[in-house]
Structure formats: structure tokens, C-alpha cells
Amino acid sequence: MSPRKSETSRAEDLASTLARSPSRKSTYLFIAAALLSLVGLADSIYLTVEHLAGRSVQCTITSGCEEVLTSAYATVGPIPLAGLGALAYFVVFSLAILAIFGNRLAGNLMLYLVGLMLAVSVYLFILQAFVLHAFCQFCLLSAAITLLLALIVAAERFYARAR
Numbered sequence: 001m002s003p004r005k006s007e008t009s010r011a012e013d014l015a016s017t018l019a020r021s022p023s024r025k026s027t028y029l030f031i032a033a034a035l036l037s038l039v040g041l042a043d044s045i046y047l048t049v050e051h052l053a054g055r056s057v058q059c060t061i062t063s064g065c066e067e068v069l070t071s072a073y074a075t076v077g078p079i080p081l082a083g084l085g086a087l088a089y090f091v092v093f094s095l096a097i098l099a100i101f102g103n104r105l106a107g108n109l110m111l112y113l114v115g116l117m118l119a120v121s122v123y124l125f126i127l128q129a130f131v132l133h134a135f136c137q138f139c140l141l142s143a144a145i146t147l148l149l150a151l152i153v154a155a156e157r158f159y160a161r162a163r
Helices: 003-018 024-053 065-069 081-100 104-132 137-160
Strands: none
Touching: 024 065, 024 081, 024 104, 024 137, 065 104, 065 137, 081 104, 081 137, 104 137
């Protein structure tokens, strides 16, 4: 086999790995992930804008929004944690769209990103429950969205893709 032929073959293998048409089940799951990530993005952008504007967020379901969102855990340095959440949801949305169009690398990256998001959400939930003793409904919404995203990504990876 000539070196040129093997390079072409490797490039074709890489291209086929990166761009395979997803199954119908995978496509539906990626669409659900994209739509769900938009809800998370809207929630995070709202909290980020309110934080940067210096306005307090009023809870209608729980009573701890002010305590949670003004705590020391609400920022990473000067950056609102909700802003990092907005970035994460935007990346998940982008990866889901790429995966819908057959980019398997995007689907694989989404698995790791959503796993990281779930770990952070669990940590923040524990902080709300056991350190702050207060819950923010918008934070709980974000945690629920992240949990659903994790279930969707796991279902795509271990159920839809395996068949």
C-alpha cells in the first residue's frame, strides 16, 4: 500500500467516523436535547442579566432565590455562575445540532459536557440543601433540565446508538 493511499484511507475513516447518519431514535433524542438546552439557556440568560443588572430575582414557587443568588457560591470570581451555565447550555445546543446532522464527535463531546454539568448541578443542589438551607426555583429548573439532558444523552449513547 502506498503512503498516499494509506493517508487517503485514514482520512476517509476519520470522515466516516465523524459524519455518520444518526439513527431515527438518535435524531429524535438529539432534537429533544437541543430544545431542552434552549430552555436552560433562557433560564441562565435571565439569571445572568438580573445578576449583572443588580436586580433581585423574585421567587414564586420557593422562597430562597435571594439567599441563593446573592451567596458567595453564585459567582466564580467576577463571573456569575448562571453565565457559565448559559455558555454550557449554548455549547450543548450547538453540539446537539451538529449531532443531528451526523457529527458523531459532537455527540461524544456532548456526553462529557452534560456529565460535567450534572456533576456541578448535584454539587450546587447539595449546597442549597445543606449549606444555604434555601432553594432557588430557577436553579432547581436548571438542575432538572440538566438531569433530563443527562438522561437523554445516556439514552442516545447506550440505547439508541447500540441498536
